[in-house]
Amino acid sequence: MEILFYGIINSISLALMALGFTLVYGISRVPNFAHGALYVFAGFLTWIILNKLGLPYPLAILLALICSALLGAVISMGVLVRIRGMEMSEVIATYALGVAILEGFRWAGFKGMTYTLPPFFKGSVQILGVPIDYQRIMVVVLGVAVLAALWLFTRLTRMGLALRGIAQDERAAMMLGIDSDFAATIAMGIGCALAGLAAVILLPLGNIVIEAGYNVLIFAIAVCVVGGLGSWGGAVIASFVIGFAQILTVAYIRPQFQMVVALLAILVTLIIRPSGFFGRQKELEERV
């Protein structure tokens, strides 16, 4: 029972981490290797606004999310638009930017175990004999809410439909008057805001550490690769697969292997079925 509950919580956390990455890749075909850095960036920014500026918690979260969205948009406009289509440059540039952000925080002295965000609600509750704190329940609730909101956004709003149009067929969408670069910028903004949102929801469960940036990037990539890059349904299913696999390893083997599971999932998927187990986009020949 414990494994079931914590497996679900872990899976939703993974889905939250991966959502921004898969959104950006799905729409603009940019592998955002700075994703994990944005996650940590939002976490530290919330901490700074909360503790140094003394603003209330919800306002701090809102500001941090806006800042990460803006940072994402700036990266997109300043860097990615100039090197669109050059895959190698995109990978290297986003990776370098991510490393710059993370190591910049490390240089500024944000290291160690001292940085924590307060949970939204304190305390815990017993469900079927399993103690679960409110924050973890919030993770599940908010995770599902974010997924639902994103689904509605891409299906009901004009902007969301435009983004999907770009994702499906860039040329046709451009002929219908959708600005591809603008859409990419919006996508990057939303993707980075989602990374930030994942950070503020998940970070109260532990400390904010720099290494989380690299870990989140790997988890996000693992989920996206297993689910098929750019496929959202696949990403959600894959996060459940990997989430439960991780919880099972922690329970039965050793906690240190959590990361190894994610890495092996990537390797095995890429070797067996590079388009991902649920990838619907037909670009196999492009990958292999």
Place this chain on the structure above:
Amino acid sequence: MAEEGRRKERIDRGIKIRTSGLYAISGWPELFYLIFPRFILIAGILSLPLVFSFAPYWRRVVCIVCIYAMLSIAFDFLANFVGLINLGSSFFIGLGGYLTAILNAQWGLPPVLSIPIATVAGAVISTILLLPCLPLRGIYFAIVSLMFPLIFEKLIQAFNILGGTNGIVGLDGFSNAWWEGYTIIVVTLIVLFGLRRLVNEDVGLVLRGVKDNDQAVKASGISVTFCKALAVFIASGIGCFAGAFLSHLYMWAGLSLFALDFSIMPIAATVIGGGGTLVGALIGSFILVPLSELLRSFGTLRVVFYSLVLTAFIIFKSEGIMVYAQRKYHQFERWVKV
């Protein structure tokens, strides 16, 4: 860029055609034109230990620069001649370093044996490990290659093998500093000119074919996977030698051999120096590594620094220093009416 009605025309110098393509050298100036840049490079690098003979610290830095230069050349070779973007060069360093540490500190082989054995064994191991990933291209290979050093680091931590987080200590050092400096410099030069020769041979042509159009290579009846495996073997051998040398230099092999520096610095050096020239990668590391050594007191700020330099170069000057220099050396430009 250019104004209306005219454009810049670039034409190869005649002397370039005679000295590079045909080798129809007909006099001292042309011989000089051909040899001068190479001579400057070789003499410059060989004289470095002499120049710094009174500054042991900087002599050590020259060794480190050469190690990074070899990694960068390997990265450039894989990325621009075979089309495999390797974000995890530190995997080669770590593999070579740990292998030589086992051979030397635990089995007692002297460095003269342990470094070559670690080089070859490391190349074989990394080729076998990367073999299943070789059908992948582009960002997919980049993702997988990013994983490898991380996986090894986590495994060593999790199983607490190979000295765990403390690493393996007690490797033999080099008997004297001249020996140490000139070994790595000579090997770097051999690697550089050897690879330059290789990419201009038939094998290099096929490898470039793999990068640009692997369907065509397949259609010619050449195994793409074999070509990629061969390239990975060469590149990882270079990387493993660098790693083995490094751990003998520090007389220690530990988890920091898998550190991020070894992965991102070669990329930065290649981009800054100019991808696809091989010399550019070397020049890039001769610029970047001493700079980051000067910035050592700033801690991780130097990583930030060269990440930003790297991004800036990718956006604004993606051709790199060496491509620019070669263009200026080999070609003249003039404005022509359109």
